[in-house]
Amino acid sequence: MTNVVLSAENLSIGYPARRRQCRVIAKDLQLHLRRGEVVCLLGPNGAGKSTLLRTLTGMQPPLAGRIWLDGQDLSAFNARELARRMSVVLTERVEVGPLTAYALVALGRHPYTDWTGRLRPHDEAIVRWALEAVHAAHLARRMVYELSDGERQRIMVARALAQEPLVMVLDEPTAFLDLPRRVEIMQLLRRLAREARQAIILSTHDLELALNMADVLWLLTADGTFYCGAPEDLVLKGVLETIFADTGMVFDRMRGQFRMHQTMRRRANLTGDGLAKIWTARALERAGWQVVELPPAEAHVTIIGDNHQPSWELSVNGAPKQQFTSLYAVVHWLQQQCQEEEQHERHARATDCA
Amino acid sequence: MTDRAYQTTNDAAVTPWPRLGLRPLAIVAMALSMLGAFVLSLSLGSVRIPPDQVLTILLGGEAERASWTTIIYDFRLPKAMTATLAGAALSVSGLQMQTLFRNPLADPFVLGVSSGASLGVALVVLGVGAANTALLSVVGLLSNFTLAAAASLGAAAVLMLVLILAHRVQHSVTLLILGLMIGYLTSAVVSLLLYFSIAERIQAYIAWSFGSFGGVTWAQLRVLAPAIGIGLLLAIALTKSLNALLLGEAYARSMGVDIRRARFGIVASGALLAGAVTAFCGPIAFLGLAVPHLCRALLRSADHRLLIPACIFIGATTALLADLVAQAPTMSVVFPLNAITSLLGAPTVIWIILRRGVQRGTFGV
Structure with missing residues (x-):
């Protein structure tokens, strides 16, 4: 296949330790990145995401194997030639002093300008294009320290773009952003990949966003195993379930979501349909009730009314039915019933002993 | 990436793009302030020599009094040049x-x-x-x-x-x-x-x-x-x-x-x-700490293409002025130079740091 801009053969990453021994984090990695692809690198803290990114960007030598960038061995590039093919956005929040957003993006032209750093008209055109590509043209005159975290991160992406890289590498670019800003950055990267055919590697902890927007997932586990493939392929193979099996998270293959793992001690029989049913089931599961379609069950929940204004009818262990108008009230009442029941049991056990 | 078109939309016409110029006016003003301070430091001292006479002597002309030429060439000129060089060097x-x-x-x-x-x-x-x-x-x-x-x-x-x-x-x-x-x-x-x-x-x-x-x-x-x-x-x-x-x-x-x-x-x-x-x-003391902060605040920029010339000129000006103050032209004592640079420098840094916005602008917090 053509258009491969970055690849790695039999790559081993890690650190050289004392007495000629190495701390290997992962070995025999085979990696490919094509133009226009977004790769999300996932893995728990300490699995070696940053080490892999540092190795791929040439900041740290590989323990074994080779990395190819633009058809040449990565280690053969000098700093300037490498900077013309690869740019980075790092997790750390940069403090640059009194510098405008425009000047910051213009720093991205560093590998192209002469020793004075003067911008030619062509450089200026690329800086402006980069600012518009991240929808930040209106921020150009603002000081970097006046920007919000989300705006600042967009400017950092623009700076990386101004470097005209073949590959852009982002280390947890959404780490300190709130959810809307995270989605915004992810959408921005997705758009750059599609429209500007930019190849992008980013590490993230945002599993669900990664599942939605990545072309390829690279999964590094704590024991050094590496999985790679389209997110959907990995879901079908059950890889995600395996990886997160012992973390208290359960990957729901049907929904494509992660859930907190809970032991479900009671069953609730749910009747109803549509949106109201889906969200009622979620509320019940959160409260620790397993939702079943058919009896037997300890509780019976019936959704009455339409999806716009639902209400709920409940009975527990054959007790008289109760009506509720919100799921909050439903969950609250179910929990109360359980607690009363448990108190009864405890009381009964205590009298037995006596 | 040759296949990318770096076309920008016409928004630029509405909000003009900023320019990363070298601000020649500001830099020239700083250079002039240094020259002013230089002449002033040659002119003031225990013996006061009028600035026009200073210029005459520097250009090789005859001064009103012969002793002035000696004072300028043997004492004040080397001192002023040292102050200029030292101020520029420490600030950069x-x-x-x-x-x-x-x-x-x-x-x-x-x-x-x-x-x-x-x-x-x-x-x-x-x-x-x-x-x-x-x-x-x-x-x-x-x-x-x-x-x-x-x-x-x-x-x-x-x-x-x-x-x-x-x-x-x-x-x-x-x-x-x-x-x-x-x-x-x-x-x-x-x-x-x-x-x-x-x-x-x-x-x-x-x-x-x-x-x-x-x-x-x-x-x-x-x-x-x-x-x-x-x-x-x-x-x-x-x-x-x-x-x-x-x-x-x-x-x-x-x-x-x-x-x-x-x-x-x-x-x-x-x-x-x-x-x-x-x-x-x-x-x-203090010149090398205070002058860069002063330059950043004056130019509102962290671009070293501006800051290095600015530090040279402002640094030299500051050193010349500090030396003048230390000479205390009207008094018969000479103050320790370090006391003067610290007395001038510390309030400058405090003033710059306390100004809102610049505090965050001058590296973090």
Whole structure:
């Protein structure tokens, strides 16, 4: 296949330790990145995401194997030639002093300008294009320290773009952003990949966003195993379930979501349909009730009314039915019933002993 | 990426794009202020010489009084030139250190160069002299080349050490800590020497540590001026790397900066500038810390293409003015230069730091 801009053969990453021994984090990695692809690198803290990114960007030598960038061995590039093919956005929040957003993006032209750093008209055109590509043209005159975290991160992406890289590498670019800003950055990267055919590697902890927007997932586990493939392929193979099996998270293959793992001690029989049913089931599961379609069950929940204004009818262990108008009230009442029941049991056990 | 069209939309017509100009007007104004301060420092003193007479003498003309020509050429001109060079050198060196270490409190002396110089001077004044008291009179020592030579040797020794380390360590912070430790070590040795020395020698050492632009002769200027010239040229050549280092070493490396070479160059020029000044003028406090902050606040920019010329001109102006104040033209006393630079410098830094916005702008918080 053509258009491969970055690849790695039999790559081993890690650190050289004392007495000629190495701390290997992962070995025999085979990696490919094509133009226009977004790769999300996932893995728990300490699995070696940053080490892999540092190795791929040439900041740290590989323990074994080779990395190819633009058809040449990565280690053969000098700093300037490498900077013309690869740019980075790092997790750390940069403090640059009194510098405008425009000047910051213009720093991205560093590998192209002469020793004075003067911008030619062509450089200026690329800086402006980069600012518009991240929808930040209106921020150009603002000081970097006046920007919000989300705006600042967009400017950092623009700076990386101004470097005209073949590959852009982002280390947890959404780490300190709130959810809307995270989605915004992810959408921005997705758009750059599609429209500007930019190849992008980013590490993230945002599993669900990664599942939605990545072309390829690279999964590094704590024991050094590496999985790679389209997110959907990995879901079908059950890889995600395996990886997160012992973390208290359960990957729901049907929904494509992660859930907190809970032991479900009671069953609730749910009747109803549509949106109201889906969200009622979620509320019940959160409260620790397993939702079943058919009896037997300890509780019976019936959704009455339409999806716009639902209400709920409940009975527990054959007790008289109760009506509720919100799921909050439903969950609250179910929990109360359980607690009363448990108190009864405890009381009964205590009298037995006596 | 040749297939990308770098077309920008017409939004630019509505909000014009900013320009990263070199602000020639501001820089020229700063240069003029330096020239003004230079003439003023030649004109004022125990004998007042009118500025037009100063210019006549400088241009080789006949002054109203012959003694004025002597005063200008033998005393005030070398002092003013020393102040100009020292102010420019310390400010540029301070700017380099603040950017390299990404620390607003860094100054030219963080690398320990001035500690090395003071150790050299202390050894000569307090140590060697103790062996043969009769040979060297303390007053003779002060005006002697020996003092400058001892300070130069001390500064050079630390400079070499720091350069070797700069080439070997991974992170610049390591250099910062090493510089601090060198400072502690030398001050420990100096205090030991002080403890075992006699009063006259201690006084001579303290007089040196007050700092002065006055003791530099024309012969010494022939060493000082080229050293500072080389340091400044090196600093100018490294402007682009300094701009990249604003984002930190990792980003700078990713933008094509050869970090080890850039750091070596910056440390070499910064230490050379600080070392040369300290060797001939003593440890001049605060200029190197305050002037870069002042320039950033005046220009509202962190671009070193602006800041380096600004630091040269504003640094020289400040040094000339501080020297003028220390001379106290209307009084018959001369104040210690360091007291004046600190009295002027500390409030400046406080004022800059307390201004809202600039506080965050001048590196973090």
